Amino acid sequence: MRNYSAVIVLLLVASCTHTLKIPAPTLPIGQPLPEPALSSFDLPINVDLSSARSVIESKVPRDIDAMGAWTMIANDRVGIKYHVTRGDFALGLHGSNAEASVDVAYEVEACLRVKKPWPLSGYVCPKVASCGQGEPKRQLHVSARTALTWSPDWYLDAHTATSLSYPNRCTVTILNIDVTPQIDAVLKPRLDDGMSQLDHRIAELTNVQERVAKVWDRLWKPMQVAPDAWLLVRPQALRVAPLDGQGLVVSTAIGIDAKPLLTIGTAPAQPAIPPLPKLTIAPPGNSFFVSLRGDITYTAASAQLARALVGKHLDLVGHDVEIRGAKVEGVNNVAVLALEVVAKTGLLRRTKATIYLTGVPRIDATTSVLEVADLDFSVETRRALQGLEWLLHERLVGLARDKARWPIGEQLGKAKTRLEEALDKTVDGVSLRGHVAELRAVGVLTTSDRFAAYAEARGTASITVVP
Secondary structure, three states, X not given: OHHHHHHHHHHHHHHOEEEEOOOOXXXXXXXXXXXXXXXXXXXXXXXXXOOHHHHHHHHOOOEEEEEEEEEEEOOOOEEEEEEEEEOOOEEEEEEOEEEEEEEEEEEEEEEEOEEOOOOOOOEEOOEEEEEOOOOOOEEEEEEEEEEEEEOOOOOEEEEEEEEXXXXXXXXXXXXXXXXXXXXXXXXXXXXXXXXXXXXXXXHHHOOOHHHHHHHHHHHOOOEEEEOOEEEEOOEEEEEEOOOEEEEOEEEEEEEEEEOOEEEEOOOOOOOOOOOOOOOEEOOOOOEEEEEEEEEEEHHHHHHHHHHHHOOOEEEEOOEEEEEEEEEEEEEOOEEEEEEEEEEEOOOOOEEEEEEEEEEEEEEEOOOOEEEEEEEEEOHHHHHHHOOOHHHHHHHHHHHHHHHOEEEOXXXXXXXXXHHHHHOEEEEOOEEEEEEEEXXXXXXXXXXXXXXXXXXXXXXXXXXXXXX
């Protein structure tokens, strides 16, 4: 008889338990995270132009000897002979210009064409004057200035203009004829040819397209900087600083605008490598902004939430409400808390329900804690409670807001450490150097199984290529 009584009591209790079915919330797509600012890396470039000097040395003769037959000028009234010798070319860089110069020495003889005395026929051209003979040779100074500008196709576009100056011109006084232009006519074509070849050689020597293309490709490949960490630089654009040439070395810096990403855990997939962009002229920079990620799975977050909430009793206007289950997950970048509660509304009457609360996951920058902002009942929960939500709101929502917090400082700290290690590495011939100055919270995204909390590391960095 006692056994039958116990069964009857259990059946009565079971029959007095009511389940309030509340639909899960339907959520719009949340706001995406803002794009991180472009990072800027410096890639120093030095080009030695020493071999360019040999071009003009080979194209401009060192010695031009025309002391044989007379070269007739001035409507064949005057003849000249000349001998021109030059020294070594000086070539140097000054800022964005190349400058070449050479000193030239020359001597000139002049003759006057006259008829032979009668009864002879024809003409003779006896020597009547000279310059640089029996005296120091006359001098002229050749100077060339080459304007250097970067071409969008990754080489220095060079344009050279030459000028000749004569400290003491050669004038045949008796004839009032200046023969200096004749020296110009001899030298200028050879100089122009030599300088044209110099322009071409400078373009060849400074063409860094192949070198930069290799760096571009490397920076698009994941670089393993630790056993469980990979850095993907993801360059977006390239620019070059104004030239700073000294001596025979062109020095500049290629600025790399990038969206670097540090991944911890699983190696990222190799993205498609875009083609090398055209070069633009802009000052360099060395500020970087790297997205760092700290994850907490819904399973781990739910377990922590359950430890904080399950078993809690709330006294609501004489009714006992017990929290018997707690879960959290993310949908469309919104956090959804599902709390299983049982409310005792009488001696044998109980009401079971799964109550949903929604809010926006975010990072508390001061504590490095993932929390849920604006946590409150879902629209569906409010509707199902039919105006009674105010009874639960102050106590239940307040308790959930207090407990729905998950520390992620350790994960972000680990990511920061990995980034600092990455900024002191040489991987696949690319050497990174930098310093993390600041870590700033950005936001939280929801994935299929976890919250992904993003922070932005700010600092300075540079890249060099190891041959």
